[in-house]
Amino acid sequence: MLRRAGLVSKASLRNVPSNTTFRRFASTKTLKETLQDIIPAKQEQLKRLKAEHGQTVVGDVKVENIVGGMRGLKAMLWDASVLDPDEGIRFHGLTIPDCQASLPSAPGGKEMTAESMLWLLLTGQVPSEAQTRVLSRELAEKGDLPPFVRKLIDSLPKSLHPMTQLGIGVAALNHDSAFQAAYEKGMKKTEYWTHALDDCIDLVAKLPAIAARIYRNVYHPNNQLPAINKDLDLVGNYSAMLGYGGNHNLTEYLRLYIAIHGDHEGGNASAHTAHLVGSTLSDPYISYAAALYALAGPLHGLANQEVLRWQLAMQKEIGDNVTYDKIREYIWKTLKSGQVIPGYGHGVLRNPDPRFMALQQFCDAQPELNSSPIIQMVKKTSEVAPDVLKEHGKTKNPYPNVDATSGCVLYHYGLTEFKYYTVIFGVSRALGCVTQLVWARALGLPLERPKSYSIDALQKLAKKDL
Numbered sequence: 001m002l003r004r005a006g007l008v009s010k011a012s013l014r015n016v017p018s019n020t021t022f023r024r025f026a027s028t029k030t031l032k033e034t035l036q037d038i039i040p041a042k043q044e045q046l047k048r049l050k051a052e053h054g055q056t057v058v059g060d061v062k063v064e065n066i067v068g069g070m071r072g073l074k075a076m077l078w079d080a081s082v083l084d085p086d087e088g089i090r091f092h093g094l095t096i097p098d099c100q101a102s103l104p105s106a107p108g109g110k111e112m113t114a115e116s117m118l119w120l121l122l123t124g125q126v127p128s129e130a131q132t133r134v135l136s137r138e139l140a141e142k143g144d145l146p147p148f149v150r151k152l153i154d155s156l157p158k159s160l161h162p163m164t165q166l167g168i169g170v171a172a173l174n175h176d177s178a179f180q181a182a183y184e185k186g187m188k189k190t191e192y193w194t195h196a197l198d199d200c201i202d203l204v205a206k207l208p209a210i211a212a213r214i215y216r217n218v219y220h221p222n223n224q225l226p227a228i229n230k231d232l233d234l235v236g237n238y239s240a241m242l243g244y245g246g247n248h249n250l251t252e253y254l255r256l257y258i259a260i261h262g263d264h265e266g267g268n269a270s271a272h273t274a275h276l277v278g279s280t281l282s283d284p285y286i287s288y289a290a291a292l293y294a295l296a297g298p299l300h301g302l303a304n305q306e307v308l309r310w311q312l313a314m315q316k317e318i319g320d321n322v323t324y325d326k327i328r329e330y331i332w333k334t335l336k337s338g339q340v341i342p343g344y345g346h347g348v349l350r351n352p353d354p355r356f357m358a359l360q361q362f363c364d365a366q367p368e369l370n371s372s373p374i375i376q377m378v379k380k381t382s383e384v385a386p387d388v389l390k391e392h393g394k395t396k397n398p399y400p401n402v403d404a405t406s407g408c409v410l411y412h413y414g415l416t417e418f419k420y421y422t423v424i425f426g427v428s429r430a431l432g433c434v435t436q437l438v439w440a441r442a443l444g445l446p447l448e449r450p451k452s453y454s455i456d457a458l459q460k461l462a463k464k465d466l
């Protein structure tokens, strides 16, 4: 089969209008061995960049950047993905359709796996199917939680938000941090990245068990959690532990969801938090726990919970006869009450989010999803909201972001507990955050410490400019 061979034609795999071929590496090397091969050249590249161009000016800083949440300021190093305002995300140059065409899927599935996305993010290479399977097995073997973490999660009140619980569980894993233990023993700087990688792989491996345990405890306390199946991929196991392993379509949706939410360049609040905390040499577990609490805000990842809440309130008010006019009226009502429309707008994007489109395409491909009332309503809302938001005239981007649609398929398939949705996002966002944590340690990136201005100081600077 072409897809199993070294060269894969995009057009042959999905209906992608391109002649591009992707080089899938025939190597049998493990992830760590692959990184060992590629890290020295990157280290050298960065060293030369600093030495030869350290004083080169690549942009300027305006007052509006400083008072506007650093919007538009290009001031971070992040190799794994880049967000183009018009075209959206590319992972090491690959668009979402490119990734769908080239990254290995799980046996019996079509969607790319989380581990193949992790491999791409970490190495910039498309892994072979065999490499992905080896990584899946490693993750499954490391997936069980230490007994004290299980007990800790079980002791939390059901009423505690699932994202708060996730952060607590992840932070507690640092009890066994290889990075922290080696640091205490006096490891050399050149060894940072290998210990960081060990923790990062362990963290990705354990996230599904933490996340599924929270779901079971809060929503289905009488359910037994199945043992991790060593022959399944990460998301296959996650879906099974959530109790949806028998639902092939939902499992496939989760694979797509978790792969495409994995990274969104460096400046988004969760990724930036992981990087900032990691730069203090906090270990990967507590660095990522911090990131989860950034993801848990309604302007960021929690928006996908808010979208469902808002769409269901809309459904309740409108009733069964959902027309474009009624949706438009409801959007205006929300705006006039001074609230934002969840799932719309973006700090960087200025077009519909390609992740939104990929999830919509998943729905379009399946008649049962196409006819689902909640999915229909979300789709109709996305057809009406941009014009309303344009007329409202505030948001720079009136189009849907990924959160506008990500929850409705979960809801359709019976995963209706929308306070849980950001936890799924949290399982995914680790892929990009751990990638940066490994590379930041490999490249010796320093403690992040920008300088700040007071309002008076900015005022003085601005006057000098007159």
Ligand SMILES: CC(=O)SCCNC(=O)CCNC(=O)[C@H](O)C(C)(C)COP(=O)(O)OP(=O)(O)OC[C@H]1O[C@@H](n2cnc3c(N)ncnc32)[C@H](O)[C@@H]1OP(=O)(O)O
Pocket: 071, 298, 299, 300, 301, 303, 335, 339, 340, 341, 342, 343, 344, 345, 346, 347, 348, 394, 395, 396, 397, 401, 402, 403
């Ligand atoms: C995975 C993700 O994190 S994707 C983002 C998820 N978040 C959401 O969907 C929440 C809704 N959206 C928003 O609140 C915003 O669009 C954000 C937070 C995503 C981006 O914020 P910004 O970069 O500041 O957006 P922008 O520059 O367009 O904001 C300008 C004005 O438009 C408003 N605006 C932006 N988006 C919306 C929206 N969806 N509904 C109503 N008003 C909006 C802002 O609140 C701001 O108002 P203000 O001048 O009164 O403060």
Ligand SMILES: O=C([O-])CC(=O)C(=O)O
Pocket: 263, 264, 267, 268, 269, 270, 347, 348, 401
């Ligand atoms: O890029 C951002 O600021 C928000 C976002 O869509 C993400 O983090 O996935």
